Every structure is written in C-alpha cells, then in structure tokens.
Amino acid sequence: xxxxxxxxIIKPDGLKKSLTGDILSRLSQAGLKIxxxxxxxxxxxxxKKHYGHLSDRPFFKELLRYITGQLHGENRVLAMVYYGExxxxxxxxxxxxxxxxxxxxxxxRGAYGRILTTGxxxxxxxxxxxxxxxxxxxxxxxxxxxxxxxxxxxKVITLEKVEQKVWA
Ligand code: DAT
Ligand code: MG
Numbered sequence: 001x002x003x004x005x006x007x008x009i010i011k012p013d014g015l016k017k018s019l020t021g022d023i024l025s026r027l028s029q030a031g032l033k034i035x036x037x038x039x040x041x042x043x044x045x046x047x048k049k050h051y052g053h054l055s056d057r058p059f060f061k062e063l064l065r066y067i068t069g070q071l072h073g074e075n076r077v078l079a080m081v082y083y084g085e086x087x088x089x090x091x092x093x094x095x096x097x098x099x100x101x102x103x104x105x106x107x108x109r110g111a112y113g114r115i116l117t118t119g120x121x122x123x124x125x126x127x128x129x130x131x132x133x134x135x136x137x138x139x140x141x142x143x144x145x146x147x148x149x150x151x152x153x154x155k156v157i158t159l160e161k162v163e164q165k166v167w168a
Contacts, residue, residue, distance in 0.1 A: 005035065005151050006087045007137040008080045008095075009126035012072040014112070020078060023108055023125060026094050032084035036138075036147040041075050042068045049140055062120045071122075079141050083149055088128055095127045 008027065010020055040046075047064045054060050062071075069075035082091055096107025100123050103110035113123035128134035135152060144154045 003084055004087045004131060004134065005081050005083045005138055005149070006091050006128040006134045007126070007141060008082055008091060008128075009141075010078040010080075011067060011122075011124055011126060012069045012074040012077060013066075013122050014124040015076055015078065016072045016074045017112065017124075019108075019112055019124060026108060027082065027091065030082070030084070030087070030090040030094060032082040032087050032090065034080055035083045035149045036079075036081040036142050038079055038142075038146065040077050040079050040141070042077055044068060046140070050137065059118070059120045062116075062118050066120060066122065071116075081138055081142060081147055081151075083151075088131060088134055091127045092129060095125050096123075098123065 010023055014020065014023060044064065047067045048055075051060070051063055051067065054063060057063075065071050067077070069077075084090075094107060096103030096109035096113075098109075099115070099121055100109045100113025101115060103113060103123075105111065108125050109123040113121065116122055128137050138147070138151065144150075144152075
C-alpha cells in the first residue's frame with residue numbers, strides 16, 4: 001500500500017471535553033505524519049459541503065448544528081491532514097465505528113462518543129473513509145500552501161484586487 005493522506009477533524013465536542021491531547025497521542029501510535037493543521041470556525045457553507053452526501057438523511061440539520069458548533073457553544077474544530085502508509089484505514093481503526101455504541105470500546109468514538117436524544121451520533125472525530133473522500137475533503141478544508149507535502153496537482157493563478165486581512 002502506498003502512502004496516502006487522510007483528513008482528521010476534532011469536532012466541537014472533542015474540543016469542549018478537552019480531548020485533543022488524548023486523541024493526538026492515540027493517533028501518534030499509527031506512525032503517520034501530520035502534514036497540515038489548523039483551527040477552523042466552521043461556516044454553514046463549509047458544513048454543507050463537507051456533509052453534502054448526507055443531505056437527505058433525517059439527522060442532517062442536527063449534524064450541521066453539531067459541526068458548526070451550535071450544539072456545544074464552541075464554534076471551532078481542529079482540522080489536520082495525516083500522511084503515511086495506509087493512513088485512511090489506520091486512522092479509521094483508531095477512531096472507531098460511526099455509531100459510538102457499536103464502536104470498539106477502546107477506540108476514540110467508543111471511549112468518548114455518545115448518542116444524543118435526537119438520535120445524532122456525537123462521535124468526537126471525523127476521519128476520511130476512502131481515498132476519494134480524503135482527496136475531496138482535504139481540498140475542501142485546506143489550500144495547497146497549508147499542506148507541507150504536494151499531494152495533488154496544483155496550478156498557479158494570478159488574483160487581482162483581492163481583499164485580505166493582515167496584522168495591523
Ligand atoms: P463517518 O463520520 O464515520 O464517516 P458518515 O460519513 O456516514 O460517518 O456520517 C457523518 C456523521 O453523521 C457521523 O460522524 C455521525 C453522523 N451520523 C452518521 N450516520 C448516522 C446515523 N445513522 N444516525 C445519527 N447520526 C449519524
Ligand atoms: Mg464519512
């Protein structure tokens with residue numbers, strides 16, 4: 001298996017419960033490299049693009065409220081790209097199954113996830129589930145300049161009159 005990249009997001013519940021250190025140390029067991037990382041205020045538009053494939057599911061609205069932080073008063077997630085041998089399956093193994101009740105009890109979701117009374121799985125972390133999803137998700141969350149490995153083909157464009165916030 002070649003080296004591959006996968007998107008990992010510590011969701012608002014993971015941050016609110018101060019689980020970052022524990023999750024990162026569990027992920028470090030996989031021997032992968034972190035090649036991008038940032039905190040993100042998740043907009044409605046980013047949330048809809050990220051979870052677009054689930055738009056017809058009954059829990060979709062609640063899922064958007066979850067990832068945008070409205071369920072936890074925590075409009076912030078930690079987004080990272082992990083890179084290495086079988087990164088996608090290794091990370092999914094550490095993270096555990098989607099349903100926290102079915103997840104291996106020693107996985108992140110098994111240990112810390114829960115099912116809300118609304119039925120939504122509050123499962124602490126996101127991890128890409130295929131190479132195709134990983135590429136789509138990494139391109140959605142990160143610009144090429146934010147990733148220290150050249151993962152996918154890029155092009156150079158010249159922008160005119162772009163407004164950008166800089167330090168005053
Ligand atoms: P995963 O995050 O394991 O890739 P997914 O992409 O199918 O799972 O779904 C995205 C999120 O939506 C998931 O992390 C939690 C929520 N979810 C998925 N299936 C659900 C279900 N049947 N009931 C409640 N929440 C669900
Ligand atoms: Mg998924």
